[in-house]
Amino acid sequence: MENLGSLAVLLAFCLAVYAVIGSVVGRLRRNPFLIVSAERAVYSVWLLITVAAGVLVHALLTSDFRFAYVAQTSNRAMSQSYKFAAWWGGQEGSLLFWSWLLSCYAAVAVWTNRKKVRDAMPYTVAILMTTQTFFLILNAFVVSPFQMLAEDGSIVAVTDGMGLNPLLQYPLMRIHPPILYLGYVGMVVPFAFAIGALITRQPGDRWIHVTRRWSLITWLFQGMGVLLGAAWAYAALGWGGYWAWDPVENASLLPWLSSTAFLHSVMMQEKKGMMKVWNAVLVSASFFLCIFGTLLTRSGIVSSVHAFAQSPIGNYFVAFLAVGVAATTYLILDRLDFLKSESQLESVVSRESSFLFNNLILLASCFAVLWGTLFPVISEYITGEKISLDAPWYNRLMIPIGLFLLFLTGVGPLFAWRRTSLESLRRNFLIPGIAGLLLTAAFFAAGMRNFYALISFGFCLFVALTVVGEFYKGSRAISQKNQMSFARAVVELTHRNTRRYGGYLVHMGIVLMFVGFTGAAFNQDKTAEVKIGDAFQLGHYTLKVREITDGDNENYTWQHAKIDVFKNGEQLDTLEPERQYYKASKQPIGRVDIRRRINEDLYVNFASMGSDESKAVIQAYIFPLVNWIWFGAKVVLFGTLICLIPSKVKLQYARTEVVGIAKKNVPVEA
Amino acid sequence: MAKYWKFATLIVVIIGTLVWLAFAGAGESKTYYKTIAELKQMGDKAGTKRLRVAGDVEKDSIVRRGGEVEFTLVGENHRLRVIYTGTEPLPDTFRDGAQALAEGKLGPDGAFHAGKIQAKCASKYAPAQPGQPSAGPAPKTS
Numbered sequence: 001m002e003n004l005g006s007l008a009v010l011l012a013f014c015l016a017v018y019a020v021i022g023s024v025v026g027r028l029r030r031n032p033f034l035i036v037s038a039e040r041a042v043y044s045v046w047l048l049i050t051v052a053a054g055v056l057v058h059a060l061l062t063s064d065f066r067f068a069y070v071a072q073t074s075n076r077a078m079s080q081s082y083k084f085a086a087w088w089g090g091q092e093g094s095l096l097f098w099s100w101l102l103s104c105y106a107a108v109a110v111w112t113n114r115k116k117v118r119d120a121m122p123y124t125v126a127i128l129m130t131t132q133t134f135f136l137i138l139n140a141f142v143v144s145p146f147q148m149l150a151e152d153g154s155i156v157a158v159t160d161g162m163g164l165n166p167l168l169q170y171p172l173m174r175i176h177p178p179i180l181y182l183g184y185v186g187m188v189v190p191f192a193f194a195i196g197a198l199i200t201r202q203p204g205d206r207w208i209h210v211t212r213r214w215s216l217i218t219w220l221f222q223g224m225g226v227l228l229g230a231a232w233a234y235a236a237l238g239w240g241g242y243w244a245w246d247p248v249e250n251a252s253l254l255p256w257l258s259s260t261a262f263l264h265s266v267m268m269q270e271k272k273g274m275m276k277v278w279n280a281v282l283v284s285a286s287f288f289l290c291i292f293g294t295l296l297t298r299s300g301i302v303s304s305v306h307a308f309a310q311s312p313i314g315n316y317f318v319a320f321l322a323v324g325v326a327a328t329t330y331l332i333l334d335r336l337d338f339l340k341s342e343s344q345l346e347s348v349v350s351r352e353s354s355f356l357f358n359n360l361i362l363l364a365s366c367f368a369v370l371w372g373t374l375f376p377v378i379s380e381y382i383t384g385e386k387i388s389l390d391a392p393w394y395n396r397l398m399i400p401i402g403l404f405l406l407f408l409t410g411v412g413p414l415f416a417w418r419r420t421s422l423e424s425l426r427r428n429f430l431i432p433g434i435a436g437l438l439l440t441a442a443f444f445a446a447g448m449r450n451f452y453a454l455i456s457f458g459f460c461l462f463v464a465l466t467v468v469g470e471f472y473k474g475s476r477a478i479s480q481k482n483q484m485s486f487a488r489a490v491v492e493l494t495h496r497n498t499r500r501y502g503g504y505l506v507h508m509g510i511v512l513m514f515v516g517f518t519g520a521a522f523n524q525d526k527t528a529e530v531k532i533g534d535a536f537q538l539g540h541y542t543l544k545v546r547e548i549t550d551g552d553n554e555n556y557t558w559q560h561a562k563i564d565v566f567k568n569g570e571q572l573d574t575l576e577p578e579r580q581y582y583k584a585s586k587q588p589i590g591r592v593d594i595r596r597r598i599n600e601d602l603y604v605n606f607a608s609m610g611s612d613e614s615k616a617v618i619q620a621y622i623f624p625l626v627n628w629i630w631f632g633a634k635v636v637l638f639g640t641l642i643c644l645i646p647s648k649v650k651l652q653y654a655r656t657e658v659v660g661i662a663k664k665n666v667p668v669e670a
Numbered sequence: 671m672a673k674y675w676k677f678a679t680l681i682v683v684i685i686g687t688l689v690w691l692a693f694a695g696a697g698e699s700k701t702y703y704k705t706i707a708e709l710k711q712m713g714d715k716a717g718t719k720r721l722r723v724a725g726d727v728e729k730d731s732i733v734r735r736g737g738e739v740e741f742t743l744v745g746e747n748h749r750l751r752v753i754y755t756g757t758e759p760l761p762d763t764f765r766d767g768a769q770a771l772a773e774g775k776l777g778p779d780g781a782f783h784a785g786k787i788q789a790k791c792a793s794k795y796a797p798a799q800p801g802q803p804s805a806g807p808a809p810k811t812s
Contacts, residue, residue, distance in 0.1 A: 348676050360681060364688050371692070376703070386703035388722065393699035397691050404684075587763065607760075611734060 002067065005055035005146040009096075012048035012103075013136040015041045019129040027122035035122050039110050042125060045132060046107040053100045056093060056145050060086050066157040068147040069093055075163035075584035077555040082169055088177045089164045091298060092145035095313075097178075098294065099135040101185040106132060109189045109214070117210060120196035127192035134320050142313055163584030166556070172232040180225025180252060184290040186218030187255060190262075191287035194280055198331055201338050208266050208279070213644060215283075219263055220640045222256045227633045238590045238605045240523075240621045242629070245394040250373040251293035254366055259286040261362035268355050271417070273342030277332065278359065280339060284328045289366075291321055296373070347419035354412035361408070365401045369394070399452050403459060406514055409507045410463035413500075414470070432469065436462030456518040463511045467504045474501075496649045498642050505639025512632030519600075519625025527619045529610045535566075538620045541602060542566040545616055546574070556580040561606045561616060565595065577606035577618075600624040701773060706748040709776065722773045723750065723782060727789075729766045743770060743782075753777075756785040764789035 019041035026034030056069070060083045065071045073086040073093065088094040106128040113121060139145070148155045167173075190211040197207035229252060230242035243249060262282040268275045299314030332339070345352050371378075372389045379387040414428045440458035448454060471490060479489035494501040528536040535544035546562040558580045565573045575593040582589065595602040603621040610617050701720045704712070709723055725743030732741040739754040752772050754760065764770060764787055774784035 345673065345677065347673065348680065353677070356677075357680070357684070360684060364685065368688065368692060388701045388703065389696060390699040390701055390720075393692075393696055396699075397688065400691065401688070588765075608734070617734075 001055050001059065001064075002146045002148055005052045006140070006144065008048045008052040008055070009136060009140045009144070009146070012045045012052070013133065013140050015045050015048065016129045016133040016136055019045065020126045020133060023122035023125040023129070027119075038122065038125055038129075039114065042103075042106050042110045042129065045129070046103040049096075049100045049103045049136075052139075052146075053087075053096060056096060057084065057087055060084065063161070064157070065159070065161055066148050066155050067145075068149050069145045071149060071158050071161040073161070073164050075161040075555075077553075077584065078164060078169070081174060082164055085168070085174045085177075086164050088181070089168055091313075092139075092143045092147075094177070094181075095135065095138050095143055095298070096145050098181060098185060099132065099139050101181055102128075102132050102135060102188060105186055105189055109192070113210065117193070117196070117202070117206060120193070120200045120202050120207070122196075123199045124192045124196035127195050128188060131188050131192075134316075138313055138316060142316060160584060163555075163582060166580065166582040166585060166587050166589040167236060169582075170232060170236045172228055172235065176225060176228040176232050179221055179228055183218055183220075183222030183225045184255065184293060186214065186221060187259065187283075187287045187290045189214045190218070190283050194283045195328070195331065198280060198335050198338075201335065205266075205269050205273075205276075208269060212266070215259065215263060215266070216640060216643055219256070219259045220637065222252070222259065224633065224637060226252045226256055227629075231630060234626070235592065235594065238592055238607075239619075240525075240592075240601075240603045240623055242626070245369075245372070245391045247373045248297050250369050251296040254369055254373075255286045255289040255293060257362050257366040257369070258282055258289055261359045261366075262286055264355055264362075265359050268352065272352065274344075274352065275355075275359075276339040276341060277336065280332050280335075282359075284325075284332070285366075288321060288325055288328075291317065291324070295321065349415060349420045349425070351412065351415045351417045351420075354408055354415050358405070358408050358412060361401055361405055365398060365405075368397050368401070372397075402514070402517070403452065403455055406456070406459045406463060406511070409510060410459065410466045413504065413507070414466055428466065428469070432462045432465035435465055450521045453518050453521040456514060460511050460515050460518070464508065467508050467511070470504055471501070494642060495645075496647060498645045498647045502639050502642030502645075505642055506636050507639075509632045509635030509637075509639055512635055513629050514632075516625050516627065516629030516632060519623065519628065522624045523621065525619065525621040527607070527617065529615050529617050531610075531615050536618070536620075538602075539622050540567055541620075541622070543575075543604065543618065543620055545618065548616060555584070556582045559606070559609070561618070563593075563604055563618065565602065573602075575602070575604045577604050579606050579608070596627055598627055601626050706743060706745045706750045709750065709782075710748060712776075717776050717778065720773070720775055721782075722771060723752075724769065724771050725750065727764070727766055727768050727770050732766065740781075743772060751781040752784050753781050754784045754787055756787070760787055761789045 019038045022034050022038035022041065026032070026038060056067075058064075059067045059070050060074055061080060063070065063074060063076050063083070069090060069092050070086075073090040074083050078086075086093065088097045106125075109128065110121075110125060113124075117124070149158060150156065190207075193207040193211045193214075196202075226249075229249065233244070234240060234242040259282075262279065265275050265279055265282060269279050295314060295317035299317060345356070347353065372394055376386050376388045379385060410432070411429070414424075416424060436458040439461045440454050443454055443457055471493065474493040475486055475489040478484065478492050479486050482489070482492075484492065524539050526536065526538045530536055530545045532545050532548055535542050537543075542565075544564045544566065546564050548559060548561050550557070550559045552558070558578050560576060560578045563575045563577070564571055565575060573595050575595060577593045578591040580589050580591060581587070590605050590607065592603060592605045594604075601621075601623040603623055605619040605621075607617040607619050609615070699720075701722045703722050703724075706723055706725055709721060723743065725745035728742040728744050728749070732739065734740075739760060741752055741754075743750045743752055754772070768789045771788040772782060772784040773786040773788075774782060777783045
């Protein structure tokens with residue numbers, strides 16, 4: 001079996017190399033047979049990597065401990081679903097997973113475009129397969145998952161494996177890595193099409209239309225992957241943080257920031273033929289940041305709680321990045337004439353300028369996060385001292401950036417193209433603006449003194465109302481014109497221009513998430529050593545440790561606490577945090593219990609037994625509004641799905657005209 | 671041309687603010703990586719900077735007192751007494767023999783007052799496990 005896996009990876013490597021050479025030579029010599037054979041090689045690569053992945057998954061599921069990888073990441077007592085998840089639980093497996101996802105994407109991209117963009121397609125295939133080749137080199141020659149345990153030259157099996165890291169044995173962990181990877185890997189497709197278009201000097205912005213759905217889906221996966229990671233950290237790590245500006249978290253955020261910028265600035269290219277260079281740069285940056293993120297996670301160049309041990313693959317990634325970035329930079333510089341802008345900026349208060357600032361801010365934040373993440377490396381290189389920048393530094397920088405972005409989210413979509421009249425500013429922003437100010441004033445009067453929280457709540461209401469206003473105005477017009485109910489009109493409105501109204505929904509989700517982030521300004525916590533039967537106070541809750549029981553199953557031993565929660569003398573709930581000790585990996589771990597409510601979460605961790613057996617150390621936290629983050633994420637998901645539905649009214653780039661009433665808002669086009 | 675000046679001014683203001691925030695804020699949240707030996711040589715300066723010190727947790731040195739945890743870090747034959755007073759629960763991997771990373775400041779009492787501890791479990795990748803004779807050999811490629 002293991003030989004089949006190794007062989008499949010090797011063959012896939014050969015075919016990927018063939019696909020690169022075949023498609024480029026075929027394109028240069030105008031040989032359609034060669035081009036088609038290269039495309040078929042892409043499908044074969046997919047098939048072969050699927051076989052290899054199948055071998056590894058089979059070994060994991062059947063606990064074949066002759067495989068070094070299986071012995072390291074799995075053990076007999078684990079449930080089947082975690083055994084499956086062990087596929088991406090370690091270095092070798094997760095790189096094979098990367099490869100496999102890449103081959104899936106490549107196969108689908110080639111299949112769906114087999115009759116389109118023929119002249120640029122060979123280069124797209126070449127880019128896809130070059131990346132594939134790189135990962136297959138790692139899979140086949142550097143960190144093969146098909147290494148066997150051997151003794152005196154013969155293969156042996158251990159009786160049981162060491163088990164998946166207990167922190168990863170958590171339900172969310174079964175989906176967080178695949179989702180994030182889908183986002184990471186997916187970025188290669190828009191990049192490959194963009195490069196293909198650049199090489200062949202394809203006129204117009206066809207590559208943007210071809211890859212719009214890809215970019216959007218990839219962006220969605222990235223965002224959801226990051227948020228699932230945050231949700232996992234919140235529920236699994238025991239201190240209730242969902243974001244700590246850890247290098248690996250940053251690595252997952254970086255490509256999201258740049259692809260968010262990309263999603264916005266492509267609209268400028270579609271509508272006005274502007275920012276072409278910028279878009280080429282952004283799509284490349286997003287792709288390379290994805291690779292960089294994988295490098296950061298896998299090589300251990302910066303110390304992180306997530307990072308795996310030091311490993312040799314870092315150099316390979318650095319080499320790939322260096323060559324890739326250099327080649328892309330050269331290509332973009334060489335094609336500057338072809339990327340010339342077709343129109344110019346006209347006014348500071350215009351849609352164009354709001355896109356410009358959106359991009360500027362997203363890119364600045366991307367650069368800031370990158371700078372902070374690499375600061376230990378940079379400072380060691382320059383001063384010889386290794387210095388790291390911590391969460392307060394990021395917060396100091398990122399909170400104002402976030403708030404400015406939130407503000408742009410509100411005003412940007414309502415600015416008209418080219419320039420915006422004072423009259424339309426007043427009409428669109430008067431009510432939301434006043435409401436936002438009133439809310440801030442009300443919170444201030446109620447005693448809230450946190451500067452950023454006050455601003456954030458004000459902005460959140462402001463943006464939410466502008467979004468609601470857009471839906472309301474449009475739907476009212478439709479319902480009056482067609483005599484349909486208001487709810488029906490909302491659906492109709494959204495369906496007529498899914499991109500625009502889906503986008504508004506995404507913005508709404510972001511607003512909800514900001515409400516949740518702002519709640520962190522009011523967190524409370526308390527650590528107490530309590531005798532069993534005694535109670536302690538946190539905020540308006542009284543927590544009473546009722547009993548502690550212990551027990552055992554084949555995977556771990558556990559101590560289970562029952563803590564009754566009282567508020568104003570009335571019992572609300574019983575929280576049951578647990579401590580587990582995993583036998584295979586010999587690791588203890590805490591499992592928290594959370595009482596989730598819309599206004600706040602009560603979060604309880606059973607930290608350890610106390611100084612004697614009758615006492616327990618309990619950590620309790622109140623996290624206001626944190627639920628809004630997860631709810632906002634669902635709204636973002638829903639909004640993005642709406643964006644993916646084709647609009648009912650076919651327009652090159654649908655605008656306010658669809659609604660019927662907004663025409664006078666827009667200055668007449670020249 | 672006037673509109674380009676407006677754009678340029680805005681962009682400069684935004685970037686300038688961010689750069690200012692980045693550099694003005696860096697001082698307080700900088701943490702220096704030091705070994706225990708380096709820390710001992712720093713003398714008086716050690717008390718003013720936030721430091722990150724790595725070492726192994728000495729066996730049987732962990733003492734818990736209410737919210738505080740005291741232990742000894744060992745590295746390159748130097749020992750350092752660490753008092754942890756942070757609010758986050760100590761990581762589950764933190765125990766005797768683990769590699770730990772303590773972040774905080776050196777106090778006037780000579781002890782290192784940490785607000786944050788990271789720990790890596792040293793035994794996670796140990797090949798041999800007692801009672802399992804066949805688990806001995808290190809991985810090799812077939």
